[in-house]
Amino acid sequence: MGKMIFLNGSFVERADAKVSVFDHGLLYGDGVFEGIRSYNRKIFRLDEHIERLYESAEAIRLEIPIGKEKFKKDIIETLKVNDLDNAYIRAVVTRGVGDLGLDPRKCSDPTIFIIADSIKLYPQEFYEKGLPIIIAKTRRNHPITLDPRIKSLNYLNNILARIDAIDGGTEEALMLSLDGHVVECTGDNILIVTGGKIVTPPAHIGALEGVTLDAVIRLAHKRGMETEYKEIYPEDIYAADECFLTGTAAEIIPVIKVDEKVIGEGKPGKVTKLLLSDFRQLTAEDGTAY
Numbered sequence: 001m002g003k004m005i006f007l008n009g010s011f012v013e014r015a016d017a018k019v020s021v022f023d024h025g026l027l028y029g030d031g032v033f034e035g036i037r038s039y040n041r042k043i044f045r046l047d048e049h050i051e052r053l054y055e056s057a058e059a060i061r062l063e064i065p066i067g068k069e070k071f072k073k074d075i076i077e078t079l080k081v082n083d084l085d086n087a088y089i090r091a092v093v094t095r096g097v098g099d100l101g102l103d104p105r106k107c108s109d110p111t112i113f114i115i116a117d118s119i120k121l122y123p124q125e126f127y128e129k130g131l132p133i134i135i136a137k138t139r140r141n142h143p144i145t146l147d148p149r150i151k152s153l154n155y156l157n158n159i160l161a162r163i164d165a166i167d168g169g170t171e172e173a174l175m176l177s178l179d180g181h182v183v184e185c186t187g188d189n190i191l192i193v194t195g196g197k198i199v200t201p202p203a204h205i206g207a208l209e210g211v212t213l214d215a216v217i218r219l220a221h222k223r224g225m226e227t228e229y230k231e232i233y234p235e236d237i238y239a240a241d242e243c244f245l246t247g248t249a250a251e252i253i254p255v256i257k258v259d260e261k262v263i264g265e266g267k268p269g270k271v272t273k274l275l276l277s278d279f280r281q282l283t284a285e286d287g288t289a290y
């Protein structure tokens with residue numbers, strides 16, 4: 001499963017899928033990526049992921065040497081070659097091979113690779129009982145330093161927060177902005193249900209513009225629910241009726257505890273469960289077939 005890797009225009013065996021130690025993606029985290037998922041031979045929100053990949057690349061002034069349509073074709077081909085029905089797809093573009101200096105002009109050819117592998121699902125228990133999370137010591141990068149809307153290969157900030165989660169005995173950690181607002185988790189957006197409304201922090205405070213988040217907000221609108229992008233504090237989560245996370249790998253995961261504070265009734269809420277069921281139906285029906 002997932003044996004052949006797309007690397008710079010051709011398919012190579014997993015064991016041969018290697019990049020140079022001079023690749024600036026490795027030396028400096030100079031590159032961008034996307035995590036995409038396919039369900040039953042349909043790729044969920046492929047166009048949106050490709051748009052975000054090219055926007056991330058543009059934000060770091062990395063010119064992807066192939067067009068969006070070709071990139072989509074290469075992703076589809078990777079799934080077909082590996083004969084995967086349900087897959088996690090990782091698309092990566094780095095600045096390419098350069099010298100030991102930072103200067104991106106020394107890198108002539110971006111490195112492109114696509115990995116399609118069987119998806120490692122979160123334990124079923126998280127969906128049934130909900131997930132306890134902690135507030136990370138590590139704060140989110142401020143948008144004027146490294147804009148977190150760029151899905152770059154610099155994930156150390158999130159990895160440090162993830163280590164905070166592991167130290168705290170949980171699987172996810174909530175990251176706050178420098179001024180203490182709730183932003184998002186290390187690999188998932190966060191939403192609360194409060195006063196009958198769904199509220200999530202706006203991207204400009206340092207959250208990734210999640211593809212899953214956008215799909216879930218659309219599903220909420222279809223259900224006639226009100227949604228709002230609004231700055232919130234941890235206290236707003238403690239007082240919320242429900243809290244949940246969204247992400248490509250997670251889909252929708254209920255949050256039942258933040259540090260020692262129990263959220264709502266301490267079990268997955270009605271709105272969360274309804275949206276998860278709508279989301280699963282959407283992923284089963286919608287997508288780019290291959």
Ligand code: PXG
Nearest residue numbers: 186187188189208210211212213247248249
């Ligand atoms: N916030 C951050 C910081 C992310 O990295 C999301 C939100 C959710 O966005 P999407 O578009 O997927 O709904 C992400 C993406 C992993 C893993 O292995 C997860 C992500 C990225 C890289 C790895 O869990 N999530």
